[in-house]
Amino acid sequence: MNKNITLRKFDQFADHEENATMETHIEARDFSLFYGDFEAVRKVSLQIPKRMVTAMIGPSGCGKSTLLRSINRMNDLIPSTHASGQMIFDGCNIYDRNIDVVTLRARVGMVFQKPNVFPKSxxxxxxxxxxxxxxxxxxxxxxxxxxxxxxxxxxxxxxxxxxxxxxxxxxxxxxxxxxxxxxxxxxxxxxxxxxxxxxxxxxxxxxx
Incomplete structure (x- = not known):
């Protein structure tokens, strides 16, 4: 499903010297995500550095949105979802049982394809x-x-x-x-x- 996902990094914040020592902020290690028995993301390994705009590029249906939502566990809201492997953020696997998902989502914000404003001012x-x-x-x-x-x-x-x-x-x-x-x-x-x-x-x- 997701062999066709490509990462592109756009350095808008750091110069070339800083790039040499750029820290990894997010790392997937053999990460897979399932909807029931269906494997939507299969054994993805990648590193995303700090202070970098990074784009996931690939054809429709290859798992980009699923992988993106895995980074702040939005997929948890879908019944029968489970993951294997690791998704490391700030040195911790966000799928460990002791992770506070509310705190995680405050640190990792998300904007969806369609606007979802609240019925408020x-x-x-x-x-x-x-x-x-x-x-x-x-x-x-x-x-x-x-x-x-x-x-x-x-x-x-x-x-x-x-x-x-x-x-x-x-x-x-x-x-x-x-x-x-x-x-x-x-x-x-x-x-x-x-x-x-x-x-x-x-x-x-x-x-x-």
Whole structure:
């Protein structure tokens, strides 16, 4: 299934000298993932370095999304899913029984193919994660929300309607809101599963 997955690394943050000593952030060691008896990902071994944009490239159905979701255990939500081998993050196998999955997902954020905004205001969508992390100060929340929306290139479009329901936004705006929401909790890693696949070229350009 996944022999056709290729990794491409785009170094946007480090110079060539730093590349020589770049640390591995994620490592798969003979990692397989099953849906019941079906082996969706078969014995994958790979290394992904810190501070690097890395793309998984391959044909439809080769297991890219499944492998990506394995990095923060989103596949756990599917019944009869189980894994073998190891998925190492920050020196630990994330499939060990003692791993706190909620904490893992706070450290490894994810943006899906289709936007999944909450039926709340634009502000509350972005502030949702920080509030769960214990941020209550309004000024601090305001700063987090603005910074995250700026990083997602949507602040100028929504700054005057932060209390509006996010469901009234266009598809491209909703997707950028999801990116802002993921960035708001300051994840160490941000997984993005074809976040522009359902968008028009104009919306895609803004996200990219």
């Amino acid at each position: 634009i502000f509350d969508n972005v502030a949702y994660g920080p509030r769960l992390q214990g941020v209550k100060n309004r000024a601090q929340l305001n700063e987090i929300v603005e910074t995250s929306l700026r990083q997602a290139a949507i602040w100028d479009e929504v700054k005057d309607r932060l209390n509006a329901n996010a469901l009234g936004m266009s598809g491209g705006q909703q997707q950028r809101l999801c990116i802002a929401r993921a960035l708001a909790i300051k994840p160490e890693i941000l997984l993005m599963d074809e976040p522009t696949s359902a968008l028009d070229p104009k919306a895609t350009a803004k996200i990219e």
